Amino acid sequence: MADSTESGGAVGSAGEQSDLVSALPIGVYRTTPSGRLLLANKALADIYGYPGVDSLVEAAAEGKLAWYADPDRRDAFVRLMESWGEIDRLVSEVQSRDGRRIWVSETARFVRDADDTPLYYEGTIQDITDLLSVQRALRESERRFRDYAEIASDWFWEMDETLCFSYFSDTLATETGIDPQKLLGRGRPESALGDTGDPHWQAHLDDLKNRRAFYDFRYPFKRPDNHDPLVISASGVPIFDENGVFRGYRGVGSNVTEEARVQQSLYEAKLQAEFANRAKSDFIANVSHELRTPLNAILGFTDIMRDELFGPIGVPRYTRYLEDIHTSASHLLSIINMILDLSKIEAGKLELDDVEITLDDCIRGAIELINPLARERQVRIEFTPNPDIPTLIADERALRQMLLNLLSNAVKFSESRSSIEVAVDIGADGEGAVVRVSDVGMGIPEDKLDLVTQPFGHTESSLSRSYEGSGLGLAITRRLIELHDGALEIESTVGQGTTVRLIFPKERRGGVVADRQM
Ligand code: ADP
Numbered sequence: 185m186a187d188s189t190e191s192g193g194a195v196g197s198a199g200e201q202s203d204l205v206s207a208l209p210i211g212v213y214r215t216t217p218s219g220r221l222l223l224a225n226k227a228l229a230d231i232y233g234y235p236g237v238d239s240l241v242e243a244a245a246e247g248k249l250a251w252y253a254d255p256d257r258r259d260a261f262v263r264l265m266e267s268w269g270e271i272d273r274l275v276s277e278v279q280s281r282d283g284r285r286i287w288v289s290e291t292a293r294f295v296r297d298a299d300d301t302p303l304y305y306e307g308t309i310q311d312i313t314d315l316l317s318v319q320r321a322l323r324e325s326e327r328r329f330r331d332y333a334e335i336a337s338d339w340f341w342e343m344d345e346t347l348c349f350s351y352f353s354d355t356l357a358t359e360t361g362i363d364p365q366k367l368l369g370r371g372r373p374e375s376a377l378g379d380t381g382d383p384h385w386q387a388h389l390d391d392l393k394n395r396r397a398f399y400d401f402r403y404p405f406k407r408p409d410n411h412d413p414l415v416i417s418a419s420g421v422p423i424f425d426e427n428g429v430f431r432g433y434r435g436v437g438s439n440v441t442e443e444a445r446v447q448q449s450l451y452e453a454k455l456q457a458e459f460a461n462r463a464k465s466d467f468i469a470n471v472s473h474e475l476r477t478p479l480n481a482i483l484g485f486t487d488i489m490r491d492e493l494f495g496p497i498g499v500p501r502y503t504r505y506l507e508d509i510h511t512s513a514s515h516l517l518s519i520i521n522m523i524l525d526l527s528k529i530e531a532g533k534l535e536l537d538d539v540e541i542t543l544d545d546c547i548r549g550a551i552e553l554i555n556p557l558a559r560e561r562q563v564r565i566e567f568t569p570n571p572d573i574p575t576l577i578a579d580e581r582a583l584r585q586m587l588l589n590l591l592s593n594a595v596k597f598s599e600s601r602s603s604i605e606v607a608v609d610i611g612a613d614g615e616g617a618v619v620r621v622s623d624v625g626m627g628i629p630e631d632k633l634d635l636v637t638q639p640f641g642h643t644e645s646s647l648s649r650s651y652e653g654s655g656l657g658l659a660i661t662r663r664l665i666e667l668h669d670g671a672l673e674i675e676s677t678v679g680q681g682t683t684v685r686l687i688f689p690k691e692r693r694g695g696v697v698a699d700r701q702m
Pocket residue numbers: 589593594597623625626627628636637641642643644652653654655656657658659682
């Protein structure tokens with residue numbers, strides 16, 4: 185809009201405008217052909233920051249009206265007026281009275297009389313500053329979306345309300361070689377391989393029917409030209425218009441063929457490993473069983489011969505040999521039994537037969553069994569019962585086996601003429617129960633503490649080993665206490681001794697204790 189440089193006679197006060205012009209949300213003006221402002225409305229005054237039409241007209245008369253921010257634009261406008269030209273939606277930046285910069289869109293033309301003489305110039309001005317910033321934000325968000333789409337290996341897709349594909353981003357073609365044109369207008373099941381009636385597909389179709397979002401739906405995708413099928417992962421959300429009417433789905437897709445292949449081969453490897461493990465356990469169980477039968481015969485017959493049941497042997501050396509045969513066969517039998525136990529536990533075939541066990545009796549019974557060995561090695565076993573923990577809920581055979589393993593180790597690795605301490609303590613949590621076996625023997629090096637609870641784990645190599653043992657006792661003990669939801673703890677200092685703890689959780693403490701505590 186031009187500002188008037190002519191003085192006096194300005195018309196266009198608010199009172200002269202029609203109600204319609206006053207009420208228009210866009211600025212309207214009329215000037216003489218030379219540019220003197222004749223008429224304006226409130227919206228125009230607002231755009232330029234004037235309190236009313238009168239002050240706007242006054243400012244125009246005094247030549248103070250805001251002008252194009254860009255001088256070139258101003259000159260172009262003047263030239264346009266001089267040549268009686270028209271402008272159509274010209275977008276320019278103008279400055280308001282308070283110095284604010286505003287973007288306006290302007291349309292103007294000359295009104296002429298019958299002789300084609302220009303009567304006046306009139307036009308509209310619209311403040312489009314907000315509109316432009318919204319457009320700019322929209323463009324920015326579109327650019328961002330395009331950038332993401334370009335660098336992502338996922339593609340974007342849309343479906344219409346009939347669940348047919350209506351859009352794919354370019355990544356579909358680059359990632360999969362699939363021509364999007366072949367999929368547009370078709371539903372997802374049409375491109376899938378296999379039975380879409382299976383429960384996996386049915387659950388997906390049910391999601392679509394109920395307009396639910398879905399995540400990582402995987403399906404084999406049929407490719408043309410006998411190419412191997414792809415595995416596609418799709419996630420999507422339903423789209424609704426402002427009236428809540430369903431308009432389709434929009435989401436992302438990705439090619440997970442390689443990932444699915446790796447998963448499948450891992451799964452197959454796991455199945456194979458499980459099969460091999462089962463075969464190993466079955467083999468060990470069978471071999472052990474086959475070995476036990478003849479061993480029992482050897483033990484039985486050497487017993488009879490040792491006792492000279494059917495007459496004297498005569499040669500004393502034979503008696504010593506018989507003793508050796510008996511000891512070796514017993515040792516072999518105990519190893520075989522341990523291997524069998526361990527394979528049973530590892531195959532998950534050992535089920536606990538939980539009963540309430542009187543702890544004192546069980547510990548004393550185990551000590552009695554170990555005592556001959558202890559006496560032989562001149563080791564004393566001292567037991568301190570704990571009246572606060574009279575019973576445990578456990579598998580009796582397992583508990584006895586754990587105690588025997590710990591006691592025989594303590595005796596085996598103790599100095600002669602030393603003592604072994606067996607005690608029952610309340611757990612460190614103040615609730616569980618602990619059976620503790622301590623010796624003052626050779627101890628276990630710290631870096632071997634993990635090894636000794638592994639099957640066949642010894643602190644010494646088999647060549648230099650000075651102690652007899654299968655290396656299975658602690659491995660079995662650890663697994664047995666874990667089956668009781670407890671833990672095995674070993675504390676040891678080389679040259680000073682070892683303390684092994686069987687830690688039972690509070691649930692394993694018997695009812696009598698609970699009664700007593702109340
Ligand atoms: P083993 O039949 O050989 O005793 P274990 O599994 O019971 O088998 O023990 C494994 C190894 O742990 C033993 O060979 C020994 O080296 C070490 N060990 C176990 N208990 C003790 C202990 N109380 N003192 C010293 N070393 C021990």
